[in-house]
Amino acid sequence: MADAGVPPPPSAEHPLRVAVVGAGPAGIFAADALTRQSEIPVAVDLIDRLPTPFGLVRHGIAPDHPKMRAIRDTLHRSLDHPLVRFVGNVEVGTDIGLDELRHHVDAVVYTYGAALDRHLGIEGEDLPGSLAATDVVSWYCGHPDADRAGVEAALAGVRSVVVIGVGNVALDVGRVLARTPEELEPTDMPQHVLDALAATAVEEVTVLGRRGPAQATFTTQELRELGELARATVLVDPAELVLDADAEERAAADRGIARNLAVLREWSQHQPEPGHARLRLRFYRRPVRLLGEDRVTGVEVERTAVDGDGRAVGTGELEVIPADLVVRSVGYRGTPLPGLPVDERSGTVPNESGRVLRDGRPSAGEYVAGWIKRGPSGVVGHNKHDARETVAGLLADAADGTLRVRGPVDDLVRTLQARGAEPVLLEDWRAIDAAEQALGASKGRARTTLHEREALLAAVRAAAGR
Secondary structure, eight states: OOOOOOOOOOEEEEEEEEEEESSSSSHHHHHHHHHHHHHSSSEEEEEEESSSSSSSHHTTTTTTTTHHHHHHHHHHHHSSSTEEEEEEOBTTTTTTTTTHHHHHSEEEEEEOOEEEEOOOOOTTTTTTTTEEEEHHHHHHTOOTTOHHHHHHHHHHHOOEEEOOOSSHHHHHHHHHHOOOOHTTSSOOOOOHHHHHHTOOOEEEEEEEOSSSGGGGGOOHHHHHHHGGOTOOOOEEGGGGGOOOHHHHHHHHHHHHHHHHHHHHHHHHOOOOOSSEEEEEEEOOOEEEEEEESSSSEEEEEEEEEEEESSOOEEEEEEEEEESSSSOOOOOOEEOOEEEEEEOTTTTTTETTTTTEEEEEEEEEEEEEEEEHHSSSSSTTTEEEEEEEEHHHHHHHHHHSSSSOOOOOOOHHHHHHHTTOOOOBBBHHHHHHHHHHHHHHHHHTSOOOOOOOOOHHHHHHHHHTTT
């Protein structure tokens, strides 16, 4: 017989209730790992502040990557699980406080990512014509919070672009800006994005890396796609592909680096082609300041060398790269939910194998997964292993009694609706999905993204007859 006053262990009638905050890949993988196992009965509320699921798969992977974006078909299957409830259009900290959410459930897994960009910290960074990659990506992916006016004003009249950073996001931005309107037309970009890009006749894109090609973080697949553009030629300076002994050793030990170098060396034979945009990949250059008065006119860069610790050190050799637009893509950082600690330096929630630490000790019932756990690194698939590690810890805590079912409380969705919130559930998301497909079909595409929050909610209301 259970001790009086001691909550019972989870059961089929009273499963462990878990809120997952963030319905991107990390959150969906966490929900999937929680509900695929059968030893601990679990029910999941998958909460997101947007009316739509999939996080960066919807709003971060470039729309000209249809095969990569198709991963949401896989993620969608997890949403169909009878013990997973999608609860969109709910912002923790605004629609419901963190303490109140924790009262409604037995455990919380934070998977809301790292959405803020990092700054360069150089003179001129705040000039008009200087943007964060997060702003550009949000805009062309149709994120409801995108600064449409700001991005489109920065794009007006642009002929030359410098993208600072050599990760996959930097390549995405450079590739999208170098594409022709005909290449972008079949994508699910909002119509205003297609119109603005069609009016932007970019002639040159320079992607700038502080260190050498052996230290670049882009993947070979992403790199090769630059060579498939209809009217853009990739140019690489052969001198910037000469490696020191340490870099040669790295390349010999890492097949990814070796493949990247093989592609870059092939492109180093390219010459500019008449009528083609020039897409330059440059290495060993770090930005010193952005030039211009009323808006950006160029980037002053310093030549660098890589020291024995892998750091870029300046050589004092300066040059100016003309640019009408500068896009920084130098990393992301997480922000705290009200009441949740985030380390200012790393931009992550302090944790031990996914268990949230408060004052250096695990906080019962709080977990973290994804970028807000480990930092903005890896591709979508890395979140699966990461989520499984966190879920393993949660299930171990449930098995040893650290987590218990605390008894019936008010239903989260009904509580939110009673206070005037408009949570979007799975059937509501299906209405949004159908509306986007219908809009796309009207333009001869598979889908066109609805970019305004009110338009997304209007699709829900129309389907519900409200």
